[in-house]
Amino acid sequence: MRVIRHLFVSSKRRFPPARLDAIQHAISASEHRHRGEIVFAVEGSLPFVDVVRGRDARDRAHEVFARLRVWNTEHNTGVLIYLLLADHAIEIVADRGVAKEIPEREWAPICALMQDRFRKGDYEHGALEGVAAVGELLARHFPADGERNRDELPDRPVLL
Numbered sequence: 437m438r439v440i441r442h443l444f445v446s447s448k449r450r451f452p453p454a455r456l457d458a459i460q461h462a463i464s465a466s467e468h469r470h471r472g473e474i475v476f477a478v479e480g481s482l483p484f485v486d487v488v489r490g491r492d493a494r495d496r497a498h499e500v501f502a503r504l505r506v507w508n509t510e511h512n513t514g515v516l517i518y519l520l521l522a523d524h525a526i527e528i529v530a531d532r533g534v535a536k537e538i539p540e541r542e543w544a545p546i547c548a549l550m551q552d553r554f555r556k557g558d559y560e561h562g563a564l565e566g567v568a569a570v571g572e573l574l575a576r577h578f579p580a581d582g583e584r585n586r587d588e589l590p591d592r593p594v595l596l
Contacts, residue, residue: 466571
């Protein structure tokens with residue numbers, strides 16, 4: 437069944453340009469409040485060979501984290517929100533600077549919130565609420581401090 441889902445799921449239908457614009461604006465607004473960098477990536481499905489080999493969303497999220505260079509910030513405050521639509525999976529991967537301050541268990545309620553919205557077909561509000569929740573955690577632990585609050589990574593969501 438998983439193989440079939442991965443053959444037919446596309447990210448473009450659930451994340452059209454207008455929705456990507458809204459997410460980009462939310463990320464940009466959020467990043468004015470903290471020193472973190474949020475990257476939002478959506479993948480419809482994995483390549484057939486990865487599905488057959490049993491590759492999971494968490495493993496792929498770590499690969500995407502590296503590929504999109506989310507780790508490449510001055511203070512190691514990058515956070516990736518990764519969606520794998522075919523598996524209904526949401527993963528949040530934080531760089532080491534963030535992981536020192538925010539335990540991994542803090543991301544689970546954000547993933548659950550997004551998952552609930554997505555299950556209802558409300559991809560826009562799910563994504564926006566997820567970005568806002570990640571931003572709240574980052575603002576609490578890494579508040580903006582003027583000069584050090586520069587935008588280091590693109591705010592535009594990535595469709596893989």
